[in-house]
Amino acid sequence: NLRKEYQNTTRVCNSSCCIKDADVEIHTKVAVRNLSLAVDAGEVFGLLGHNGAGKTTTMKIMIAEEAASKGRVKIGGHNITSNVDEAFQMMGYCPQHDAQWKNITVREHLECYAAIRGVPSSDIARYW
Structure with a gap:
């Protein structure tokens, strides 16, 4: 069970794409727990993990196809839930x-x- 954790306390939600403390529960099953992710403008990122790790669910909350049951998602500073049109103009998927x-x-x-x-x-x- 190898693991590497990166601490980034100063810029977590100043990035172009920001997920902070997100949980996603689907039919009482936790698909994503306590996820924080930041991607800066111009960066290309890949999301890797084994089957069932929550990759697809993470992408779905980033494009507002699923709602996080806890936490927040921002794209270009716009909340993906309350400012979806503005957020969509800042991203490609x-x-x-x-x-x-x-x-x-x-x-x-x-x-x-x-x-x-x-x-x-x-x-x-x-x-x-």
């Missing part, structure tokens, strides 16, 4: 099940999702 497009590049994939959301493809250049 490409779920795993849509990754089957084998004949297009990552950039083309992002441009497709940007077009669906009404974001001009020229805006992608700022982040690419």
Whole structure:
């Protein structure tokens, strides 16, 4: 049971994406317990873990598909529950099940999702 814990007490909720002390209970089963996570603007992050570790549930609370039963989630300083539209304008999310497009590049994939959301493809250049 190897474990590494990182302490970051000064910036936890000043980041572009912030989850603080979140719990998620689904039908009385705890799927996520006491999760804190911070991702800074421009960072790319991966969420790794074994089956049942809570990865999908964590992503679902970040995109407001599931609600945390405790704690808070902020994207770009906007609470994902009370300011969902503002939070969504600050993030992009490409779920795993849509990754089957084998004949297009990552950039083309992002441009497709940007077009669906009404974001001009020229805006992608700022982040690419």
